[in-house]
């Protein structure tokens with residue numbers, strides 16, 4: 001059974017039809033890519049699925065359960081995780097604290113216990129810190145644990161987004177342009193990381209403009225254009241699709 | 254955290270040594286009022302500085318505590334402790350009840366809603382003159398519990414100093430706990446916290462209620478300490494004073510709260526001679542510190558010496 | 563019965579017109595800069611107090627009014643220059659705090675200079691009430707409502723017919739784009755502050771013969787103006803006018819039928835209701851925050 005099923009999803013902003021009647025399904029354990037020109041509606045699609053926006057029409061199911069219009073924090077409980085194209089980092093905290101926020105749901109968040117410094121709370125927090133440090137090492141930030149997020153480089157922050165999302169141990173992870181702004185070497189590192197994440201059992205939905213990366217690591221690809229589904233299939237299907245070629249080369253289909 | 258603990262020890266040492274340096278009851282009184290303000294400001298800073306949610310009506314909660322202690326003991330024969338608890342619970346419940354709609358709002362709307370709340374509370378206090386004495390205020394009996402009665406500036410000093418130390422310790426713990434981390438995170442990025450499972454409204458509501466709870470307790474203590482309450486303690490200007498303390502001392506800074514309270518409690522002493530100038534001074538201080546020291550004194554100085562926070 | 567209702571509505575519309583003017587002031591500045599100017603109420607206070615002072619010094623009414631409009635306008639510009647401009651790029655909360663600071667300075671200075679007493683001056687054209695369907699309508703009420711109408715029409719003409727007005731509107735929609743097409747957004751902000759201050763002051767001048775004024779009336783009037791702006795939908799001009807009149811009438815009806823002691827609480831209870839059921843107000847624009 002598909003882990004994520006999206007059917008007939010639409011969203012308009014004033015006059016802009018950002019996403020129109022988009023349907024697709026993602027099988028567990030795969031890397032599923034969503035591509036399309038700038039403004040095609042990829043980020044909007046992510047925002048709809050992860051509960052940031054409410055869809056005008058359409059339905060979303062996670063593991064067979066309807067989750068349309070649930071708030072983001074409820075979706076996080078059900079195992080949805082994501083990163084942001086326009087970085088959403090807590091600049092008032094250190095790098096590792098940002099990652100630890102990702103592990104929020106795994107902790108005892110009781111106010112009184114925290115205020116009175118219960119030993120069990122402290123121990124669990126220390127354990128999360130170790131896990132966060134390991135995740136930071138995994139995304140290549142092992143040497144920046146206690147650096148204030150505000151003083152990190154753009155590339156560092158992009159990696160930090162991934163580490164934070166992983167700290168939440170999601171079932172399905174939405175990555176919005178994780179390699180944007182990276183050089184070819186860094187992009188290759190991210191590609192390996194994404195593949196590893198998928199191989200570890202976390203389903204990945206990926207938006208990325210780097211076609212080399214998309215084609216090499218994706219199991220299936222969805223192409224959006226002007227908010228509409230243009231094509232869907234394996235990398236080979238997509239590369240051969242005349243409509244996709246037309247959209248990307250800018251000629252009339 | 255280690256630096257925070259050193260700070261706590263330094264504060265404890267100062268509080269222990271201070272009585273030796275204070276020449277007379279007048280100075281004890283000034284320090285006591287500094288401590289009272291510091292405790293309220295600590296709670297308010299959790300809300301404004303750490304969680305990033307403005308409140309322009311916090312004096313309202315202070316007023317609820319103060320008047321609960323005054324009215325319930327005087328008119329209904331409650332024991333001061335019971336009245337204090339009742340006030341704090343009432344303030345927290347009121348905060349819980351109105352917070353969910355309030356915290357769906359941001360920025361201007363939030364400022365306005367909290368301000369409106371404070372104003373409504375002070376209007377009620379002014380109008381229910383049969384119980385509250387109206388604009389003239391009313392006397393409050395001394396604080397007595399378990400057969401003891403706290404009387405005089407010196408006894409109060411130890412009570413308030415102890416409470417201040419506890420509050421600083423509890424705040425430091427809270428900020429460093431999972432709850433506090435989520436609170437700071439939603440300040441840093443609301444969406445980012447949401448997508449990792451932080452129910453942001455819930456956190457805002459909880460911290461709002463907690464800071465209301467503390468404000469009310471301190472309001473009660475302050476009423477007993479002064480022995481008299483007037484509606485001024487619940488009014489907009491008092492809310493602005495508290496806000497100024499947070500901002501001058503430093504948002505999201507525990508010791509900033511204490512320093513801000515100390516400085517701005519001392520200020521009216523220096524200005525009390527001419528009415529009106531106090532208002533002007535607060536206004537100028539707000540503007541100047543917001544423009545030139547937007548992070549506040551303590552964080553700015555800490556950054557200068559190279560201490561993180 | 564009906565006469566009494568009408569009486570309450572008249573007085574509600576009269577104060578409501580002042581709220582509407584204050585709300586227009588909020589809207590102007592909000593649209594130009596997304597700043598909520600908490601000092602708006604002090605302009606209302608300044609308008610009334612200054613007229614009192616100038617009349618007492620022997621100036622004729624029209625001159626006194628002109629000065630009482632001009633000086634707050636200058637004060638508005640000064641506040642913008644000295645407090646808003648240096649804080650460029652500060653967050654919403656910081657700007658709110660700064661304008662609260664500015665309002666304290668204005669109020670404190672007036673308190674020192676003018677004292678704490680209440681003051682007033684005679685109504686513009688006498689105080690013989692006009693009977694309307696059994697209710698008494700004060701001539702000053704007509705002045706208030708008439709002036710509001712004139713100001714609204716003038717603003718509408720300004721925004722729809724003049725380049726300067728259109729520039730302000732463009733800045734409200736997209737400041738960056740406005741700057742790119744050559745609009746001086748800095749000047750737009752200054753003009754907005756001046757206009758907002760003068761409009762607020764006009765409300766204060768018109769209302770003073772009915773309600774009196776003192777150094778501390780600004781907070782309440784300003785806050786109610788803000789409530790009116792929010793009720794109407796923050797950023798909407800027509801919304802500000804409707805919101806103001808609505809707040810005034812509801813307040814007057816509460817004072818008349820429920821409790822006059824609690825009339826000041828009405829707008830603040832109203833704002834909870836409005837924000838809860840329609841967070842965008844009556845006519846506010848609908849937007850989705852970008853992520």
Ligand SMILES: Nc1ncnc2c1ncn2[C@@H]1O[C@H](COP(=O)(O)OP(=O)(O)OP(=O)(O)O)[C@@H](O)[C@H]1O
Pocket residue numbers: 013016017018036037038039040041042043044045085850851852853
């Ligand atoms: N909150 C919003 N309000 C109004 N319009 C929006 C909003 N979010 C997105 N849009 C519009 O929806 C359309 C799709 O935008 P979206 O960000 O989803 O594109 P995208 O495919 O992610 O593009 P890119 O590759 O540049 O990231 C655009 O026209 C955009 O301007």
Ligand SMILES: [Mg+2]
Pocket residue numbers: 042043044085
């Ligand atoms: Mg995008």
